[in-house]
Amino acid sequence: MSQETINQRLNFLIKSLGLSIRAFSAALGVSDTNTRNYLSKGTKPNSDYLESILRHFNRVNPAWLITGEGEPFLTEPSASDEPLVSYQKNNSGQRPGPIPGSTIGRGYGLADCERERDTYKAERDLARQEALSLREQLAMKDQLIAAKDEMLSLLRTGFNRSN
Template sequence: MKINSIKSTLAQRIKSRLDKLGKSERRASLEAGLSDSFLRNIRQNKSSSPRIDTLEKIAEVLETNPAWLMTGAGEEELSLPAANILPEPAPRYFPPAEPAAVSAIYAERQPPENNRDLPILKPGARRMHRQKSPRIVTLPGLQPGYDGFHESDGPSPPISPSPYPSYDLFQGEEAATEHIPNALIGKKFSLNERRLPVYGQAVGGIDGEFPINGSTLYSVLCPPQLSEISGAYAVSISGDSMYPRYEDGEIAFVDPTRRVKKGDYVIAQIATDETEIPLAYVKKFICHNAGGLVLEQFNPAKELHFPHERVVSVHYIALAGTAPV
């Protein structure tokens, strides 16, 4: 009774977060990298107690505190640090100026040696600073925002400090700032149209095994992860011997080139007799050495041992789920 109560409470917390975020059980399961029916199985009390790392993935997708999701204790909502927002500068008042009093000193444009677009200032004129952000400067005889000086005003007054960052347009008499692009155009994206053969059969054996005789059930679109992998293929899961990792009818996509290690999920082909077709097992990899191959099964929980000389191949399962035909 205690276990069922815990599961029910966990299911209620998951449903509460799904309702607040407007997500479905299937969408949240896939975003967490799980099978599309994982959260549904928790709600229906079909799944065994999820692992802590699995609950942490679910908490991240549900945007909630992992401790609250697991136990109901603590804060439900994640606390976010306050944004560091700089206050905007106070508005400044600029009195109007007579339009007739506005004029500017422009230098005669001559082609410098290194850049033909740089202006040469007249003797006595000040170098100006261009602003990255808009800036309004009021000088005697000028309209607000005019970037120049009146000849009759004498030496130019100092410019008031600006709250915005600035950079010098000139780094020397004949140097100019270089325009740096803020993005690069990547290579053209090509749509992947490769298809993979799907092997298997409708009903598996006692341990979910099935023969692979080279005939395909159908083909599916290749996932992007395997689009450039030579020899990649897919198998249809039969039975629930690996539930909840894999469900009956799921498609497992296989990378035959990747080296497997302990804890990986694999498809192993085992020869039963020299004249018979090898049987394929979708299991969790434990070890493979001269003593033989050891695989782990979930339902019923046990280890499967095969002699080394009967092992035809052990291939890595890259991902699994439903796939468009």
């Protein structure tokens, strides 16, 4: 099972894990734009990205990921492997079994949770600032419309026009 390019192998890996690009990227702590560039534009992933894949999905065969040789997933769990606790949902919403090669649920420590929380807080704060800015723009628009209406009214009365 050999994909020709690393981009094809990444695409295969994401599909095999049953994850969306967004979920895969979130597990790695990278933007889904990065992953999409690797998948569709042929951009070569950097070593940090590949290392992150191997750390978060430790059943992924490193040789296959880098060179395309061998099987995508390691069949023999290492002595340090624990049972998988992550599941993929099928169409009925039930959990049929573990995601192959996933370490979500283990190896995802407090620091990872705090980093993810901080990321979400930053996104929330940014959204709040944007909402405030949009409210201010709406208020300014209303003031401009009121000033325009007043100016039109003054001009109409100055020229004794009714419309």
